[in-house]
Amino acid sequence: MSSEYRLELSGMTCGACEKIIEKIVSRNGAAVNEIDANAGFVRITSEEHVLGRIKKELGDRGFKEKGSEDTARGDPERVFAYIGSIVRMDKSVGAEATLINYAIACAIISGLAVALAYFLFLKDLPNSIGYAPILLLSVFAAVTTTFSYNHAKCYSDGISCTNGMMVGMIIGMIPGFMIGAIAGATNGIFIGSIAGMLAGIVLGVKAGKCCGIMGALEGVMAGLMAGLMGAMLSVMALNDNLIAFLYIIFGISGATLFGMSYLLHREIGGREAAHVKTSIVKFVGTGLLLTILLVVLMFFGPKGPIVYP
Amino acid sequence: MEKTIKVLGMHCNSCNLLIEDAICEIKGVEAVNANFQTGKVTVKYNDENLMPKIKQAIEKEGYHVQ
Numbered sequence: 493m494s495s496e497y498r499l500e501l502s503g504m505t506c507g508a509c510e511k512i513i514e515k516i517v518s519r520n521g522a523a524v525n526e527i528d529a530n531a532g533f534v535r536i537t538s539e540e541h542v543l544g545r546i547k548k549e550l551g552d553r554g555f556k557e558k559g560s561e562d563t564a565r566g567d568p569e570r571v572f573a574y575i576g577s578i579v580r581m582d583k584s585v586g587a588e589a590t591l592i593n594y595a596i597a598c599a600i601i602s603g604l605a606v607a608l609a610y611f612l613f614l615k616d617l618p619n620s621i622g623y624a625p626i627l628l629l630s631v632f633a634a635v636t637t638t639f640s641y642n643h644a645k646c647y648s649d650g651i652s653c654t655n656g657m658m659v660g661m662i663i664g665m666i667p668g669f670m671i672g673a674i675a676g677a678t679n680g681i682f683i684g685s686i687a688g689m690l691a692g693i694v695l696g697v698k699a700g701k702c703c704g705i706m707g708a709l710e711g712v713m714a715g716l717m718a719g720l721m722g723a724m725l726s727v728m729a730l731n732d733n734l735i736a737f738l739y740i741i742f743g744i745s746g747a748t749l750f751g752m753s754y755l756l757h758r759e760i761g762g763r764e765a766a767h768v769k770t771s772i773v774k775f776v777g778t779g780l781l782l783t784i785l786l787v788v789l790m791f792f793g794p795k796g797p798i799v800y801p
Numbered sequence: 802m803e804k805t806i807k808v809l810g811m812h813c814n815s816c817n818l819l820i821e822d823a824i825c826e827i828k829g830v831e832a833v834n835a836n837f838q839t840g841k842v843t844v845k846y847n848d849e850n851l852m853p854k855i856k857q858a859i860e861k862e863g864y865h866v867q
Contacts, residue, residue: 508815511862515822553818649838653813702838704812 496525496537500558501550503759504529505652513555520546532558554760574754587646587768588757594772595639598779602631605780606787614791622801623790625735626674629742630790633670634782640666640749641695642770647760648702649767655759660700660707662752664714666745668692672722673738675789680796681727687789688719727798734800803845804852807867808859811837816864823858827851 504510510527513534517524522538538546547557574585581589606627614620644659651659672688679687696711729737770778808820817835820842824833832845844855856866 506813506815507863508813508819512815512818512822515819554814649814651814 494522494537494539496535497543498533498535499547499550500533501555502532502558503554503556503652504532505654509555512553513550516549516553517546520549522546570758571754574757585757588643588753590768591639591643591646591775594642594770594775595635595779597772598638598776599631599635601776602634602780602783603628606631606783609787614787617791619801620791623678626678626738626790626800627787629670629738630674630786631783632742632746633667633674634779634786636746636749637667637670637691637695637782638775638779640752641699642768642775643753643756644699644702645769646767647756648699651702651760653703653706655755656700656703656707657710658755659702659752660696660709660711661714662748663699664692664696664711665718666749667695668715668718669722670742670745671786672719673726673741674722674786675793676723676726677730677734677738677800678790678795679793680799681723682796683789683793684723684726684796685720688722689716690719692716692719726800727796730798730800802847802849803843805841805843806856806859808835808840808842809865809867811835811840811864813837819862820859820864823862824855827854827858830855 501513504513506529510529513527514524517534517536517538520538520542522536522542524534524536526535527533536546551557577585578588578592610620610624610627614623641663644663648656668688668691671691672684674684675687676684692715693712694715696713696715697708698711700707700709700711725741726734726738811817811820814837816837820835821833824830824842824844827846829848829851830844830846833842835842842859846852846855859866
């Protein structure tokens with residue numbers, strides 16, 4: 493006997509989503525009574541025995557029934573489960589586990605390179621001791637930026653416009669802010685803003701363009717704002733616990749980038765869409781290059797009138 | 802044989818699925834891959850007379866074939 497069912501679905505974003513859902517439903521001998529991508533639901537009339545098949549087929553195409561997950565949205569248990577699955581290197585988080593291994597290797601190599609450069613060449617330069625805590629932040633910024641950018645790239649093929657815009661914004665904003673803050677502290681507001689904006693805009697556009705002009709523009713705006721803000725805040729905090737301030741802000745930035753990784757896994761990972769599109773050599777090389785650029789800018793770049801230390 | 806068609810109006814993963822589904826239903830089509838990022842649809846088929854049908858199927862879904 494046919495009955496009417498209302499399915500609340502995640503992943504619906506546009507008219508094409510509505511059409512594909514209608515196709516799946518009608519292919520299974522059921523009928524769509526009402527569908528709304530904005531509200532994220534579909535009302536169908538279906539035989540009870542085919543309902544499970546419809547839900548499975550919808551889920552396979554990326555339209556999961558809301559509430560069908562083991563725990564509710566917003567439950568911290570989900571985040572802990574995600575972290576646990578990465579530690580165990582489960583198959584479902586293969587891309588994440590691989591990239592974390594790359595990031596650890598990148599952090600070790602970049603950290604050693606910076607330490608070596610510091611003790612061999614940089615320690616006798618003026619203000620070098622004052623730069624030491626910022627050198628650590630440079631490694632952190634380079635590694636987390638490389639990780640997040642490559643993680644977003646893993647999912648760029650199957651990403652929705654909404655998620656793509658969020659990725660463009662975060663990748664434009666957080667690295668732009670971190671680089672702007674470092675260069676702003678050591679080189680002044682002009683160089684800091686330029687470096688932060690440039691990094692934020694380039695990374696934001698590259699990460700956001702997977703969902704078209706919307707994502708790319710989101711990256712431009714985020715990079716522009718974050719680059720300016722990072723440099724500005726560093727200069728403003730020069731005489732008021734700058735280093736402590738930077739470490740707190742960088743901690744929050746790292747947590748935000750982790751949040752983006754979790755979002756990507758939750759929203760797209762279920763489709764097993766993640767493919768690592770980089771190699772360990774490319775990953776470590778990119779992170780190391782970014783670290784070197786920051787260190788070179790810090791020690792040898794042009795300086796503004798008010799800089800740290 | 803394999804041919805790549807330029808399609809206008811694709812903007813998300815559902816567009817890929819919609820076009821792939823529509824083309825797969827045509828007899829003689831062996832494989833199809835739509836990519837909204839590049840705006841291209843690659844079709845592998847065994848009858849050279851199928852191309853008008855393939856284009857028609859894409860247009861029917863609301864997209865424009867260049």
